[in-house]
Amino acid sequence: MLLNKPGQTYEHNGMPLEVGCGIYAVKSDYKGLYGTIAEIRSGKDKGTHNRGIDVYCRFLPPINKEVEKRIEKQLSAYYGDPVRFGDIAIDLIIMSPEMLRPVKKCRVYQLTDEGTEFRFRPYEHVKSCDLDAPPGELYRVVYDGDLHTDELEEIFYILNCRHPEGYNGWSLSMSDIVELYDAKQSAYFYCDTFGFQEVPFVPAEREDRHV
Numbered sequence: 001m002l003l004n005k006p007g008q009t010y011e012h013n014g015m016p017l018e019v020g021c022g023i024y025a026v027k028s029d030y031k032g033l034y035g036t037i038a039e040i041r042s043g044k045d046k047g048t049h050n051r052g053i054d055v056y057c058r059f060l061p062p063i064n065k066e067v068e069k070r071i072e073k074q075l076s077a078y079y080g081d082p083v084r085f086g087d088i089a090i091d092l093i094i095m096s097p098e099m100l101r102p103v104k105k106c107r108v109y110q111l112t113d114e115g116t117e118f119r120f121r122p123y124e125h126v127k128s129c130d131l132d133a134p135p136g137e138l139y140r141v142v143y144d145g146d147l148h149t150d151e152l153e154e155i156f157y158i159l160n161c162r163h164p165e166g167y168n169g170w171s172l173s174m175s176d177i178v179e180l181y182d183a184k185q186s187a188y189f190y191c192d193t194f195g196f197q198e199v200p201f202v203p204a205e206r207e208d209r210h211v
């Protein structure tokens with residue numbers, strides 16, 4: 001079996017692996033890296049003799065440079081020669097499913113003109129209004145997609161410095177809400193003065209809140 005078209009999915013022990021979607025390395029010398037799945041191979045199409053399937057991954061340069069340095073050091077020790085991240089970023093790395101987890105997708109909500117009372121205000125202001133989260137009907141979705149990371153600080157950097165295609169809002173700011181989701185669940189995070197606060201946000205019906 002060879003899956004190499006975006007959207008093709010293989011389920012491994014209840015974990016869906018989708019070609020083209022983001023993954024995070026949780027084990028191996030590549031632990032800590034985000035990337036995308038390029039191919040999934042099994043049977044006669046495999047490139048290794050390992051049991052199970054081969055997941056061919058293309059890893060992205062980490063925003064956190066300490067992660068990059070650590071992985072370069074690990075790989076340099078393993079190969080006995082200096083290794084730079086650029087040397088592996090151009091290659092497809094074969095991983096087993098146990099070394100990976102799918103990256104959650106991301107929705108970003110920003111306040112409409114009806115929500116100016118909360119716009120660009122810290123979470124403390126929300127609490128002062130006897131609320132745990134601003135009302136969902138005051139927000140609209142300005143992005144829904146795969147950023148190939150679900151680290152909130154990296155998402156903040158991307159949505160301030162590298163707006164992805166389809167992003168229809170201002171740079172991520174205080175009072176914005178980030179939803180991280182997969183097929184099973186969602187979690188919502190309020191962009192605060194420093195960092196994020198997880199909140200029990202309840203979005204309006206999706207067809208009413210898209211741009």
